[in-house]
Amino acid sequence: MRDFTFHTPTKIFFGKGKEANVGEIIKGYGFKKIMLQYGMGSIKKSGLYTTVMTSLKENGIDIVEMGGVEPNPKYDFINRAIKLANEENVELILAVGGGSVIDSAKFTAIGASSSLDVFDVAMGKVSTDKALPVATVLTISAAGSEMSASAVLTNTELGIKKGTGGDYIRPLFSILNPELTYSVSRYQTACGISDIMAHTMERYFYPVDDTPLTDRIAEGLLKSVVEAGRIVMTEPHNYDARATIMWASSLSHNNLTGCGRENALAVHQLEHALSGMFDHIAHGAGLAVLFPAWCRYVCGKNIKRFAQFARGVFDVKEENDEIAAILGIEALENFFKEIGMPQRLREFGIENKAEELAELCTMKRTRTIKSYVEIDADVAKDIFNCCY
Amino acid sequence: MRDFTFHTPTKIFFGKGKEANVGEIIKGYGFKKIMLQYGMGSIKKSGLYTTVMTSLKENGIDIVEMGGVEPNPKYDFINRAIKLANEENVELILAVGGGSVIDSAKFTAIGASSSLDVFDVAMGKVSTDKALPVATVLTISAAGSEMSASAVLTNTELGIKKGTGGDYIRPLFSILNPELTYSVSRYQTACGISDIMAHTMERYFYPVDDTPLTDRIAEGLLKSVVEAGRIVMTEPHNYDARATIMWASSLSHNNLTGCGRENALAVHQLEHALSGMFDHIAHGAGLAVLFPAWCRYVCGKNIKRFAQFARGVFDVKEENDEIAAILGIEALENFFKEIGMPQRLREFGIENKAEELAELCTMKRTRTIKSYVEIDADVAKDIFNCCY
Known part of the structure; x- marks a missing residue:
């Protein structure tokens, strides 16, 4: 087991109707003025917006609104949010939505705490450990950003999607009500499931052994998500299945499944190039195509591990490891097919851009990505070709 | 899945030699004067005391020493520590030791933050949410106090062992170096394993269903502890096995294995009466005797659950649930037998005190304990008799 630091201070309020307490919780922390971020309006249709606003107002919280976060949050939008947050001296950024809204809130929180350019932070050109507190009311089980130390933004102009990380951007608290995910479409639910599984598998398949406890937690999480995933495909209002997926979302990326291991998020790096270049590709769908292809490409390097995965997650009874x-x-x-995810990149209606994608994810051949097989531009190109 | 709040802000520094960073970490938080609590001197023999003191001094931390915490920390000792902490205005209590030392530190932290009597707090007569910060360097994998929201003290005069709980007493940080547990005796190691398993099983066997994710995490944790437990019995210096047990210690009682469930710590309530009355009985050894007896007593109420436990933890292949x-x-x-734990209470060399113990754990028949079979004084007496 490798040495590790584990710090997940995010307080989780999990259960039915918990979003109605958001104002009271914020007041309890002593905040008086917040920025509310949300997406393209689905929270208005669902009534969640009204619930949240009512709770905030009843508790005397001043609200600066910043709706309109797009999927894969955009650098431009975030910069406008930072400007407004500074002008209004908000004390906390409340994200009501999914991973994109939360990541937008996290970058806003970073930008509003210093004069740094958040794209420079994402590119690793500058570093910081300061951010306003972020809180979330989660509406999609997927990114795990509600408890994670990471955030991703997209610079549309440059076609680059990049992330940053650090405990300083873990949310202060997150409200998780599985009922809020009842209305998430079958396709988006499946994308979320892929993302949750990918977060877990990225850590599970990092080249380290001797972490049986972490392994079993990961296998149990994956198995539970597969089981619950099958249920919600036909019963979108099944509370327990939605709850399992929602809690798995948080645990899959708060690094519990990485303790004693490490985490290069290899397949995520490939996928970020993909959905950075093609904005219509949902992150989870990209992962669902890339992950099996990556597994096939690298599994020869640790057959035993992939055999353990097969037995621990999918109850494969075969005794021969290979x-x-x-x-x-x-x-x-x-x-992934069963829950309606694509199997090939061509299904996204795109040209084969393996070469360009490989250049992008290796930052023009200036870096490689750690995995069982070290991913340089040539390997990346092979993998993108394999799954085209 | 039941609603839950989950909050584990304790920062974990896990790995070889991490205790040498304790002064730097404390300095990083900005504390200047601390109280150091430890047990009966084993940390002096092992050299850990010197390592910790050196690190603290090198980082300019003022130290108020309070060694001599006994197993099952005593109300008297804690009161002396509180007095000293107040006189010296210490800002943090650093526990270097196992569960008893940490619990002593937690009660000291509570007492030094108010004028409340900590025995009243333990008895639930008064409540608080204030405590000085506590930090730990863990030397025994067992109680989980290094990441838990609970603490237990013993009032020797009254023969009462009682606990209190709340997120406000979760340690600020804990340093977990599995190497520090190499020297823990075979017997104490086994007691710790029993305690870790009991913390997990108490939650696993609480009367709630529909928590497949939490169940699988619990089963994976138990299975890993059984596996690692067998290894350390013959290889006390096996790092990975010690690491598995140490990390399981923290996860077993930080409430990860209770998410969506509840937790009455039923068998713990029985055991606290036992080791409260007989100071020479190690908590883990008491649990190892009581737990199987409790299981047999209640399993008829949920055969399916106990069958799942058998298959998930001990790979029982039998298809008939009963x-x-x-x-x-x-x-x-x-x-438990294999790792050297007793099977019967008589092995502790005590008289059968089933009647008195039953009165004690039900506080003179004024309360019952929630479990598959509600535990009143008569049930408690039956269980104590069964395992005498």
Whole structure:
């Protein structure tokens, strides 16, 4: 087991109707003026906006609104939010939405705490450990940003999607009500499931051994998500299944499944290039195509690990490790297919841009990505080609 | 899944040699004067005391020493520590030791933040949410106090061992170096394993269903502890096995395995009466005797759950649930036996005090304890008799 630091101070309020307490919770922390960020208006249709606003107002919280966060939050939008947050001296950024809204809130919180350019922060050109507090009311189980130390933004002009990380951007608190995800479409639910599984598998398949406790937590999480995922495909209002997926979302990316391991988020790096270049590709859908392809590409380097995955997650009974490993990857691919995820990049209606994507994710061949097989531009190109 | 609040802000520094950073970490938080609590001197023999003191002094931290915490920390000692902490205006209590030292530090932290009597707090007569910050350097994997919201003290005069709980007493940070547990005796290691398993099983066997994710995390934790427990019995210096047990210690009682469930710590309530009355009984050893007896007493109320436990933790292959449930409890009992735990209360060299113990744990028949079978004084007496 590798040395690790584990710090997840985000307070989780989990359960039915908890969003109605948001104002009281914020007041309890002593904040008086906040910025409310949300997406393209679905929270207005669902009534969540009214619930949140009512709770905030009843508790005397001043609200600066900044709706309109797009999927894959944009650098431009974030800069406008930072400007407004500074002008209005807000004390906390409240994100009501999914991963994009939360990531937008996190970058706003970073930008409003210093004069740094948040794209420079994302590109790793400058570093910081200061951010306003962020809180969330989660509406989509997927990114895990509600409890994670990371955030991603997209610079549309440059076609670059990049992330940053650090405990300083973990939310102060997050409200998780599984009922709020009842209305998430079948497709978006499946994208979320792919993302949750990918967060877990990225850590599970990092080249470190001897972490049986962390492994079993990861396998249990994956197995539970597969089971619940099958249920919500036909029963979108199944509370317990939605709850399992929602809690798994948070645990999959708060680094519990990475304790004693490490985490290069290898397949995420490939996918960020993809959805950075093609804005219409949902992150989870991209991951669902790329992950099995990556597994096939690298599994020869640690057959035992992939066999363990097959048995621990998909109950593969095969005793031969090599066969079990392949069966496990097939089971993963079949599960993604079953929940309606694409199998090939061509299904997104795009040209094969393997070469350009490979350049992008290796930052013009200036870096490689750690995985069982070190990913340089040539390897990345192979993987993108394999799944085109 | 039941609603829950989950808040584990304790920062974990896990790995080899991390205790040498304790002064730097404390300095990083800005504390200048601390109280150092430790036990009966084993940290002086092992050299840990010197390491910690050197690190504190090098970082300019003023130290008020309060060594001599006994197993099952005593009300008297804690009161002396509170007095000293107040006189010296210490800002943080650093516990270097196991659960008893940490619990002593927690009660000292409570007492030094108000004029409340900490025994009244433990008895639930008064409540508070204020405590000085506590930090820990853990030397025994067992109580989980290094990341938990609870603490227990013993009033020797009244023969009462009682606990209190709340997020406000979760440690600020804990340093977990598995190497520090190499020197823990075989017996104490086994007691710790029993305690860790009991913390997990108490939650796992609380009468709530529909928490598959939490269940699988619990099963994975138990299975990993059983596996690692067998290893350390013959290889006390096996780093990975010690690391698994140490990390399981923290996760077993930080409430991760209770999310969406509840937790009456039923068997703990029985055991606290036992080791409150008989100071020579190690908490973990008491639990190892009581837990299988409690399981047998209540398992008829939820055979399916005990069958799931048998299959998930001990790989019982039996398809009939009733038989599997019994085989699981037997496997648990056999495991405790295998690691050198007693099977019967008489092995502690005590008289059968079932009647008195039953009165004690139900506070003279004024309360019952929630479990599959509600535990009143008569039930408690039955269980104590069963395992005498």
